[in-house]
Amino acid sequence: MKRGQDQINAFLGRETEFEGKLTFQGTVRIDGRFKGEISSEGTLIVGETSVVECEIRCSRILISGEVRGNIVAQERIEIHAPGKVFGNMQSPVVVMSEGVIFEGHCRMQ
Numbered sequence: 001m002k003r004g005q006d007q008i009n010a011f012l013g014r015e016t017e018f019e020g021k022l023t024f025q026g027t028v029r030i031d032g033r034f035k036g037e038i039s040s041e042g043t044l045i046v047g048e049t050s051v052v053e054c055e056i057r058c059s060r061i062l063i064s065g066e067v068r069g070n071i072v073a074q075e076r077i078e079i080h081a082p083g084k085v086f087g088n089m090q091s092p093v094v095v096m097s098e099g100v101i102f103e104g105h106c107r108m109q
């Protein structure tokens with residue numbers, strides 16, 4: 001990762017569970033379970049071991065785990081195997097690698 005705003009500011013590890021509303025600046029990585037709402041002008045990284053059940057609004061979202069809920073990204077959404085998304089996505093740029101699962105609607109403006 002680059003220095004500055006791309007450094008990870010917070011990390012929810014593999015054995016963590018959190019429920020509520022998360023707002024942040026910079027970059028946050030989730031490898032545990034999260035339920036609720038996430039909003040940020042930064043980057044959200046959803047790790048391979050994570051299960052996220054929430055509405056997400058961020059600038060950039062990188063997904064390798066499981067997301068259940070709608071996603072809105074101002075800049076881009078990237079889904080990498082073995083990532084799974086069950087919900088609608090909206091972003092100007094959407095990248096999906098081979099091997100991901102996506103069930104929902106995708107809107108690129």
